[in-house]
Amino acid sequence: MRQKLINGLVGIFVAMLLGAGVMVMQGYQPIETYLALFNYSLGNWYSIATTLRNSVPLVLTGLSASVAFASGPVNLGQPGQLLMGALLATVGGLYLDLPPAMLLPILIFLALLGGALWSGVAALLRYWFNMSEFITTLMLNMIADFFTYWAISYWFFDKAAYSPMTPPINQNGWMPEWGDFNTSVIIMFIAVLVVWFIFTRSLAGYEWRISGQNNLFARLGGVEIDRNYMWVMLLTGALAGLAGGLVVLAGPHRFIKDIGANYAWDGVMIAMVANNGIVATLLYGLFFAILQTGALGMELITAVPSELIMVIQAVIVLVVVAGRGYLEILASKLAERRKMRERAI
Amino acid sequence: MNTIIEMQGIVKVFPPNVVALNDVSVDFREGEIHAIVGENGAGKSTLMKILYGMQPANSGRIRYRGQDAIFHDPGEAIANGIGMVHQEIILIPEYTVWQNVVLGVEPVGLFGRIDEKEARRRVQARIQEFNFNLAVDAEVGDISVAARQKVEILKLLYRDVSVLIMDEPTAVLTPQEIPQLFNELRRLRDNGHTILFISHRLDEVMELSDRITVLRRGRKIGTVDTADTSKEQLAQMMVGREVIFSPLRQEQQIGDVVADIQGITYIDAMKRERLKDISIRVRASEIVGVAGVEGNGQFELVNVLMGLLKPTSGEFFVCGERLTHASILDRRKKIAFVSQDRASMGACLSASIMENVLMTHHRLNKRFSKFGGLVLDYAQANRFTEEVRQKLDVQMDSRQAVFRSLSGGNQQKVILGRELSLGAPFILLDQPTRGLDVGSIEYVHQQILRMRAESYALLMLSSDLDELFRISDRIVVLHRGRIVADLITAETSITEVGYFMLEGKPNATKID
Amino acid sequence: APKEEQVTADKVVYLINGALGDNAFYDSGQAGIDRIAEEFGVETRTIECNFDAGQYEPSLQAAVGYADVIFVISYGFEDQLKEIADKYPDKIFVNLDTVVQNSKNTITSVDFIEEESAYLAGIAAGMLTLDTSVPNINPEKIIGAVGGDVDPVISAFIFAYTNGAQSVDPDVVVETKYLGDWEDTAKGKQAALQLYDIGADVVFQIAAAAGMGVLQAAGERGLYAIGVDTNQNDIVPGHVVASDIKDVGLAIWNVYNSINDGSYKPGEVLEYGLKSGAVDVVFDAQVQVLPQAIIDKVAEARQQIIDGTLVIERYVP
Amino acid sequence: MKIAIGLINGMITAATPILLAALGGTLTFYAGIFNIAMEGMMLAGAFFAVIGSYFFNSWLMGILFAVLASLVMAVIFILFSVVLKTDEFVTGIGLNLFALGATTYFLRQIFKVKGAFSGPGIVSVPNIEIPLIKDIPLVGEILSGHNLIVYLTLIITIWVAYLVFKTRFGLRLRAAGYNPTCLDTSGVPADRVRIWSLIICGALCGLAGAYLSLGYVTLFSENMSAGRGWISLAAVILVNGNPWGIALISLLFGFSDGLGLFLQRVLPSQFTSMVPYVATLIALFVYSIRRKETVLS
Ligand SMILES: Nc1ncnc2c1ncn2[C@@H]1O[C@H](COP(=O)(O)OP(=O)(O)OP(=O)(O)O)[C@@H](O)[C@H]1O
Ligand SMILES: Nc1ncnc2c1ncn2[C@@H]1O[C@H](COP(=O)(O)OP(=O)(O)OP(=O)(O)O)[C@@H](O)[C@H]1O
Ligand SMILES: [Mg+2]
């Protein structure tokens, strides 16, 4: 636990140091820039609320990837599942006319369903034809991208709009706001809690975890691998779908073009740095949301291009991952040295 | 005779806390067969791997032909004339014999192209020179274990090594193949090769070697001339106490048929017949041993019984219930299973000890879940882990420690504890003592016999004939996927079983 | 002496839904921003939302926190724009390219009539494909267009382009390819090559960065292309015969100028057609292969449109 | 006819970058490395190709820079997964993100543009007319006049097939994948072979990138590799690394790319854009069925 924390903090620190190096080389003020970054993401209640809201898709797609990877399936389909969840929730919001107390849960369910259906396609292809989900989910991402684009350009196109988008959904289906805070964040925390419980406390979660680490052992132990595989794919698809649904319900309240474009690899990236841990996914998701939200302030105040954040994120991933490898080597070196000393005495 | 290799004060630590070699000094002479003996885990392999450049020592010094020489990788060692055949055979099954032999020292033509003709010719020449019975173009995956071992030796001879390290070469051979190997080794020694020979089988060592070094728990106990010692003395040096081979098996009334394997045939994806008409009946209070050279269908038999492979034909019943096509979970209600491969089948090394103990029980035993089987009851799981720990006297730091942190023997204890407390009437044991040391082996044997006493039916596959003879009531022999013999242990001998293992038929000229 | 009622307008934000670098629409707006920064000495900042829905609202919020005048290209977040504009009635919001009206009616909209210029581009393409005296022009009456994606703005371009071409000769066929991508230049090139293979000899690119591939394809085949949004005539000299420009920068400069001299009125809808100069077809290039007759004909139609004698049909989705 | 020739030429050009990267990928595949960094290597190559070509006014320098940049990526990969033993998948993802971020950032910093950079200063890799063949009708149109890198790719395909199956390096390479310990104990450090495979892979991905930005078109645009590295990986996995199979799959993919555009006459463009990805799924399907049959029979 402590080692993980140190690893993460060191990774972030090194990455930001490298970022500062690049800034200095190009004649920017690193300290001022970072201050602007954190000021715009954490400086006041509004910024915090924004950061939290932006963290919703990051955390949920990250959770999707973490649970999938930790349980075995290589579900790389978060972008596609997110889009399908968003689409289904939007369609529900367009056609259903119900009071908020009923509509909201239904839309959230539709979002979950949309993602699960899409990951279910990959799961079935694997189940029936043994097609690796690693490739199918990647391809299905592209297909979902074009499919939703088609849907919002023809089927659900808002005639009054200048670019492909659906009309706004029923106002009863908007996630309520409490001051600056959007309640989608609460749904996100609930999702994290539920997933944490399933993963660490339930019978199924136990089986998933063990299958993820040693599939053959779990199989011989009587675990029904295929069924669990299905459930994991569906659950992780649903999580990504929820991310998409919440983006729509909390933000533009309609499906607009490129709504998921920026979450393409973020979920996977977060799962990787978090080493598939649930709590770590939440923390890194929040942190990456801070970076991405603050990038705006950084650009506005000090004119440092916001692309730098992409570089910093990638460096964090690399440094944290390398750090993990290095710390392990270091720990065993230390143990070896200690043992040698003991022996000498 | 000249000393060719001196190893002085070698220390090797494996983090976190194994001292595999503790200040070991030993010297080897040119042109001798020098045996290194010791129990499992004594450090024999590690010592040789250090000499061979596969692992660095933490401290110590090596002199080779009078000069300081630390090899950093096997390539250097080979270049200097030291070669090693490993405990596990390390070849590439997809490659042919000649490809395996030349790998690393390939004759090449233009543009890095391998000169196949030349390579074959050279390998063939070596095969003839040493009179090995090998086909250069055979794929290594298709040849017998003994032949593979020859390929390993050939690989070194091809590189003109003068020092040959052999790590437990006899472990995978049948009794009949061993003398042949020994003859080859002797011939090599007479040609001037130095042979370092690792074993913990004292008979073999006494027969073959010129000198013997004994290791115990990472320390050198001594080096003796073979002529001046005895098996008993060696055993005492190895174990550090007198070894009492307690009488193990007690006569007992055998009960009804529990497991009934009827005419199982299995044909694999490449259309090879891996199992042919296997029928075995195991009764309550009976231990049936399965002998055979590795690769004669043991793997397939276990996998068919456990449901990992689908038999082409035949039936399998336990307690009258047909399990031929049952799901693994249904099988596990009737079968307890200890696999030979702890790391991949028997346990999840990266999970906690408690999570390992819980496996299978979590499904079969209502006690471990709450709310209609949805939520795990960790309190119960911990209690159960504690029970297993106490019952089998497992040494562990905490229940939450990763399974990997247990020593081999303790890992096996935990697995046995888990499986034997399932209460399944049929117990399938696949090499249950592989990789354990003498103490642990005795403990496992006692547990197995206890289950026999409690009227369970046991089927045990083992490549260790001594083990089979010590505890099983009957021995069936697998040869090329068939059962070629079904013998009462008390009425047969190791030699007879050995012939069945090798030839698939009794020796025409019985020697008994 | 400074007048009391004049708004202070020395901080300007250019807020776009997408990202700079299209060599076209967004970039042209950036050019206008750079120009006002230079001419009027104001501080400017550009915020790119990269199509990130989560970024729209905070970007607006950040923009009002920083600037007095906000030029915004609000595709996809019209709703948020209205909300913010209502909340901050003292700030000047200028919405570019679409019409957005908030309840307090403080947003000024700049609407480009891209049909007018695309119509002219259509005339040029239609005449060119008929003129076999120009090197490599085949007798077939086919012209092409490559769009980034199917969307109403692209459709409006193609609609008017087709009308223009068919006003020359009703038999002219317009073949269209969509890339499904605004970045993949290789795909843009491949689409153009296919159009040339079908027999098109002029291809109109409306595909942002990916459209660069179209222009390069024209160069490779020795055929012709029409650029978009900015003057792209010199990118592949001799092969980009015209550019349909949409000078967002000019519109920005105009509006800012009106703020500066006090003539600005909030809530207006400013229509920028050919008359304004912000939308046009330009032919000036290092190498111009277009026969003068075509250039003259286009100039004539241009004048008619400006005079109002020729009314171009607007695209309705 | 012209359309058919156009489709074939389009297929060849679209297949080239995928094939080049996949040939690199197959070497790492045989060496037992799960290399998903091809996308990033290609992108870095494409960017630095433009840098080299623009600043030195020479396409040769462009290619050199592309290869060097891609090699730097390969070296980072080596440092991580071979030396530090980090997870290859994670390293690959990290590198891809890094390449995307860094090229976008430096595009803006060096050329002061966003999105795309093109300019007369960039010298493209020339097309080659093959004497004699170019005059044969039809055949000439298909075989002649392609970019230099297209012909290089053909040679490299043959070379890789030769390298893997006929040479000493190939024998060791495959051994590193089958059983690295065996290679180690045979006196050839498996890690060394792995490092070489990654280096060659890096060079080939760099070349693929140079083809994108200096061969097919003459410009750099953000994320211009546009998923081609992933398709390359899929191609390698689909045919189990066989170089000829990879060539076939790459051509198939290149063809479906053009076919998609062509089909826009009958289908909405959003659906035709899916064609390459659906084609990959179908290829995977056929492969899975075939494998299932061999396993069962
Ligand atoms: N790579 C390793 N990492 C950690 N511990 C190791 C490693 N290799 C060996 N050990 C430990 O070092 C000790 C000595 O092992 P070694 O393999 O040398 O024993 P051995 O005498 O060859 O035994 P055996 O007869 O079982 O082959 C054992 O406790 C073993 O578990
Ligand atoms: N290959 C290995 N890799 C990592 N750790 C190992 C390895 N082999 C052994 N260890 C560790 O070394 C320690 C001692 O192992 P070893 O098997 O030598 O114990 P032992 O003293 O022989 O006990 P036992 O008699 O119970 O087998 C254990 O903590 C084990 O986790
Ligand atoms: Mg050993």
Ligand SMILES: [Mg+2]
């Ligand atoms: Mg042990």
